[in-house]
Amino acid sequence: MRKSWKCLAAVLLGASLAAHAISPMEFDSPEQRERFQQLTEELRCLVCQNQSLADSDAPLAQDLRREVLEMMKAGRSDQEIRAFLVERYGDFVLYKPPVEPTTWLLWFGPGLILVIGAIGLAVAVRRRSRAARQTDDGPLE
Amino acid sequence: MILRLALPLVIFVLLGALLFAGLGRDPDLVPSPLIDKPVPAFDVPRLMEPGQRFTDGNLRGQVSLLNVWASWCPGCRVEHDVVADLARNSGVPVYGLNWKDERSEALRWLRQFGNPYAAIAHDPENDVGIDFGVYGAPETFLIDAQGRIRYKHVGILTPEIVQRELLPRIERFKNEAS
Numbered sequence: 221m222r223k224s225w226k227c228l229a230a231v232l233l234g235a236s237l238a239a240h241a242i243s244p245m246e247f248d249s250p251e252q253r254e255r256f257q258q259l260t261e262e263l264r265c266l267v268c269q270n271q272s273l274a275d276s277d278a279p280l281a282q283d284l285r286r287e288v289l290e291m292m293k294a295g296r297s298d299q300e301i302r303a304f305l306v307e308r309y310g311d312f313v314l315y316k317p318p319v320e321p322t323t324w325l326l327w328f329g330p331g332l333i334l335v336i337g338a339i340g341l342a343v344a345v346r347r348r349s350r351a352a353r354q355t356d357d358g359p360l361e
Numbered sequence: 362m363i364l365r366l367a368l369p370l371v372i373f374v375l376l377g378a379l380l381f382a383g384l385g386r387d388p389d390l391v392p393s394p395l396i397d398k399p400v401p402a403f404d405v406p407r408l409m410e411p412g413q414r415f416t417d418g419n420l421r422g423q424v425s426l427l428n429v430w431a432s433w434c435p436g437c438r439v440e441h442d443v444v445a446d447l448a449r450n451s452g453v454p455v456y457g458l459n460w461k462d463e464r465s466e467a468l469r470w471l472r473q474f475g476n477p478y479a480a481i482a483h484d485p486e487n488d489v490g491i492d493f494g495v496y497g498a499p500e501t502f503l504i505d506a507q508g509r510i511r512y513k514h515v516g517i518l519t520p521e522i523v524q525r526e527l528l529p530r531i532e533r534f535k536n537e538a539s
Contacts, residue, residue: 226389266409267496269388279461280487280497283461283490287491306394307394308394308395308494309391309494310393
């Protein structure tokens with residue numbers, strides 16, 4: 221509830237500043253626009269934290285998009301732009317978290333739980349079918 | 362038999378404890394990667410005396426606080442008394458970073474509520490804010506005498522936060538310097 225109020229406030233504020241704040245983004249080429257779209261979709265808006273930088277209307281997102289485009293025009297690579305943002309905002313600004321010891325549980329945890337669950341299921345099924353076979357081998361057979 | 366019954370219960374209790382511990386934490390908080398790093402270089406006009414500059418150099422030589430605020434920020438109004446109190450009683454200068462704000466609006470806000478800041482950097486285009494990893498207002502940075510960011514508080518300052526987090530650190534960092 222708190223988060224969506226903050227988000228709503230940010231978007232309304234952004235809309236109210238629209239008269240002078242938003243300048244349409246000027247791309248040097250369709251390739252640049254494509255690259256910009258790709259990159260900003262992989263970055264997180266820190267105000268509306270469930271949105272990508274590409275989608276968010278929050279004023280901070282506009283600032284960061286402007287910054288990303290300036291860096292692209294200055295010849296920086298995607299990796300350098302990501303590094304610039306991570307240096308200031310931390311790994312959280314990357315929508316796709318890096319694979320590091322601190323995030324192994326995040327990346328491999330679900331798969332691990334699935335495997336454990338499957339093993340558990342196999343063991344339970346085998347146990348049950350063994351019990352069923354045992355009752356089958358009765359004196360009446 | 363008892364072990365098989367107890368295992369799901371144990372897992373449930375452990376999971377419950379883990380989730381309960383998480384209830385008190387704010388999911389919106391983004392930890393700053395700038396802790397223990399030097400303040401970023403910057404050079405902007407002062408809000409009160411636009412002919413003069415406020416730079417990273419002003420944040421070296423003594424322990425100081427940098428408070429990010431704006432006239433459109435309701436939380437800044439809420440914490441204003443706490444900030445003013447810090448400026449008076451903490452023994453360290455409290456500088457302001459006027460963030461994404463029009464100068465006329467900022468000056469009006471200061472006239473209305475009072476100006477607690479030793480000096481205010483004017484950052485209307487979020488040039489400085491981005492380099493400090495600012496993602497909202499208010500935020501407050503505690504900077505040591507060498508100009509390193511040592512602590513950051515995101516959100517409204519309260520007397521409890523000041524007592525618990527800021528004052529002990531201010532004391533510690535002042536002693537480091539001497």
